[in-house]
Amino acid sequence: MNQVHVESEFAPLRSVVLARSEVSAPESAASNPDLEFLPASARAKMFTGDLRVADPARQAAWEAERQAFAEVLQRNSIRVLTPRLLTDAEKETAGDDGYSNFFARDPFFTIGDHVIEGSLRFRHRRGEIWPMREIFDAEVYPSPARYVAVPPAEAARADDPSLGPGPFLEGGDVLVLDKHVFVGSSGLASNDLGYRWLRKYLAPFGYTVELVRLHENILHLDCALGLVRHGLMVVCPEAFLDGIPDRLQGWDRVEVTMPEAGLLATNGLPLSSDVYVTDPEFSAIGSQLENRGVTVEYVDFSITRSFGGSFRCSTQPLHRAP
Structure with missing residues (x-):
């Protein structure tokens, strides 16, 4: 039986879901204020419709990046699982909002032996969970892991910039x-x-769940913080409205600036406490990690990063444990 359990961000990675490269942007994407977290260089390359049609060369290069990353994972004896593509019916259901099937990190997550479907805020991303469910059928249902879902987000008016109360x-x-x-x-x-839901759900299992408030230009926590091994992190201190969490005080830091965080400098992926994957763009960070005894693997992920995510965003572990 395949195991489903995630102990930490840096426990040895055994089995992982690696995202596909599928996205269609609505006409409103270029003017959407929620996408201002993207660097100017990425916003300048904004497109409309399915990327396969809008820019086939960029699509092919994007898929090649993901394949190169998959080869690194497999070379490190990690089992790689791939979601299916979206169906025509799923694309039609998305309507004018557009659709995406390009970052495996967000539509679900694994904590201990709990697999939890998320609730995504951006409308064009709300169908990302659908291609994952075949993997759940093969991997999660036969395992002892618990499988639950965050309550669906409430409907919001089309002109509501908050996109409603969530939960997200x-x-x-x-x-x-x-x-x-x-x-x-x-x-x-x-x-x-969303935080309160997770805190309530996990409390009976002995977990402490801590809310971390972030700068408004930071999409996700992993765009400001990466835990490389116990006692070592890559972090953007400026991104934390209340300072770096107390639980991480005293950890050794490789610090990055807000502009570097916007380029996804903290979003590398530990394959274990000893091996870390990042982009050649961040070789200075890699050198600092190597000076601390970490082996660093490099994959050019520039196109993936232009969509607002990198190595951690592209993956979701099902099994991380010694």
Whole structure:
């Protein structure tokens, strides 16, 4: 039986879901204020419709990035699971909002032996969970893991910039450190109601869930903080409205600036406490990690990063444990 359990952000990665490269942007994307967290270079490349049609060369290069990353994972003896593509019916259901199937981190997340479907704030991302459910059928249902879902978000008026009360809870905001779980909230993704739901759900299982307030230009917590191993993190201190959480005080830091955080400098992926994957853009960070005894693997992820996510965003572990 395949195991489903995530102990921490840096426990040895055994089995992981790696995202597909599928997105269609609505005509309103270029003027959407919620996308201002993207760097100017990424906003300048905004497109309309399915990327396969709008820019086939960029689509092909994007898929090649993901394949190169998959090869690194497999070379490190990690089992890689791939979601299916969206169906025509699912694309039609999305309507004018557009659709996406491009970051596996957010539509669900794994905490201990709990697999939890999230509730995404952006309308074009709310169908991202559908392609994951075949994986749940094969991997989660046969396992002893619990499988639950955040309550669906309430409907909001078309002109409501908040997109309603939620609850919103996205995997990019959820970082696991044994029985302590951090949940980020900037106003762009997970919110207080989503945090309160997770706290209530996990309390009987002995977890502490901590809300971490973030700068309004930070999409998710993992865009400001990466736990590399116990006692070592990559972090953007400026992104935390209340300072770095007390639980992480005293940890060794590789610090990045807000502009670097916007480029996804903290969004590398530990394959274990000893091996870390990042983009060559962040070789200075890689050098600092290597000086601390971490082996760093590099994959060019520039196109993936232009969509607002990187290595952690592209993956969701099902099994991380010694």
